[in-house]
Amino acid sequence: MNSKHSNKLYFGLIILVVLIVTAVVRSGLLSKTEATQIPKAVEVKAMQVIQQDARTNYEFVGQVKSKNEVKIMSKVSGNIVEKMVNGGDSVYKGQPLFRIDNKQYRSAINSARATLNKSKATLNNDQKDVERYKQLTAINGIAQQTLDTQVAQAEEDAATVAVNQASLQQAIEDEQDTLILSPVDGRIDVNDVSMGSYVVAGSTTMATVSSVDPVWVQFSMSENEYLDLVQLGNGTLPSTFKDNLKLTLSNGTQYPLLGRIEQVDKGVTDTTGTITLKASFSNPQNILMPGMFARVVTQGALHQGALLIPQRAVTELLNKTFVTVVTDENKAESREVTMGERIGNLWLVQNGLTVNDRVIVEGTNKVKAGTALQVTMIQADELQIPAKR
Template identity: 60%
Template structure:
């Protein structure tokens, strides 16, 4: 049995449907209002701008180098017959490293000693003749010229004795030099020579020993950095660095011993446009080794009431910097800002933000001007996780 719907009822239903649709579109009936923390916007993480007194830190990338790198060379020639260390070993000053074959030098000592003894005997005999002729000359028993000849002969033989004594000393020193010792405390490299290899006096490098305590960290600063730091140091770079520097290792940890600037280049390099600086660090445990990369961190005063935001909240475009600020309606607003110095993973804002505002830290690439946001608040401590 079919029911008939009157035209009036049908018209009323259509009117009610249209009114409902208009109300839904006009007033958002059934919608959840969009605002901070609402579920209808783009999910982002937001942090309120930080304002606090901030130490200004300057970082420079450096490289650990040996303060004293010594090439070990032999003063005598010969084959290596003994090796007391291995490449990479830590060595101390005076520690034996190599032994050169000393047989020929022992023979030279014996020969030099024999020559010296013979010359000494000859001198003693001549000196006795001088005494006899001097006694005869006193009673006119011999010509004065004969005495003078023997005196001159004795003086010449005395000089020969001294020359032979020096030759013996040289032979002894040459034999002593067949034992090669380390001139400094440090670590020997792995390019050292082995037993059986021939060494030429004064030219063959047996090994290189790098002094490790103290040790240098070498880094470069640009001309603009030099100008800024020299001003902070009242006109000199050494004045700025006088309070010491810190060393950050490549894994992010801080070396426990502060360092000091020991050498500053006398000018800006023409090719690099930078100035080379060397900082010295005590290294009693030999933890720092040449070739390690590290960061030198130095403090340059306190910035009172600095406004800080995370570096990852900043977008750079054509030499300009922007952030996404959260409006009171919970929407994204692109804001041009001027940035100052970096402080760790934060960035000082020179202008464009106030302490009461919040910026998008994560999800910045997903939003644009006017995008509704679903906000998750972050604390400063969350950046360290």
């Protein structure tokens, strides 16, 4: 009985061991199977490298400036008794802006006129005496010296008349200068003086008038950009650059009129290493205002058969640029490239890619070198360009 019980126990242990071993083996096999499964391919979108003729655009940040910005100062001193304009108004050349109290200047005119009339009367008497003395001298009635003295007196009085005439003219001009006129067409600033303010001749700025048509747009370019353009123009800025400047306003709209370069600074600035240029833009509707910022855009060189890729396909790291290409085996491969100018939302490739390459444009951040890819090829017009804000 005990032997039979022992046999049952023995066989039971064997069965238990077999079950455990089976479970371990199955577990190992499953792990091995999972480990050897092929990783799932990552979905990405890619584009064929574009080859086409492309013209480079140059872009510079510019600021609108007035061609003429005149500080209004009076030639005479006094209190402002009348304002004909408000700050911010558009004004024309010769338009009255302010009037200064002219009472003292009218009094000065009356005084100068009286002094002039008195000196004229004195001169008139002297001239009559000269005529009488000439007649007496002719008959030896008086000495020649007496005539000469009277002639000299008459000449002195004539000079006094001339001085008094100039004083009267100055008094008249001073009174006229109490009416302040705009020296240019333009717009007056809002920081003008108030009624009753006392202005000092040649010292107090009453207002500033800025011309608004045409206007400058001032911008700077790097030394290398300047050299590239000069080489393109065989020693001077090419006419395609100088005479065809476009302006993109801060809200993204295109200014309807073209501008042209009128001034180039004498040299490169020491602090920034840039060259300052001024372009003239007509502004008949006063859209452009001094102080506005805008982008100056102009055409550069034509690159025939250029290789282009979207800017979003390029990663910049430590002053180097990389793209992720799709290999013939549909795997990811990181490749260092040399890029040239940006043309719209595309980037000109100088080195590192061929027209046969495919570059990932969406999903780059999900892959690394060697990752298996499930590639969807798209065209340039299918790219979703982020909206500008």
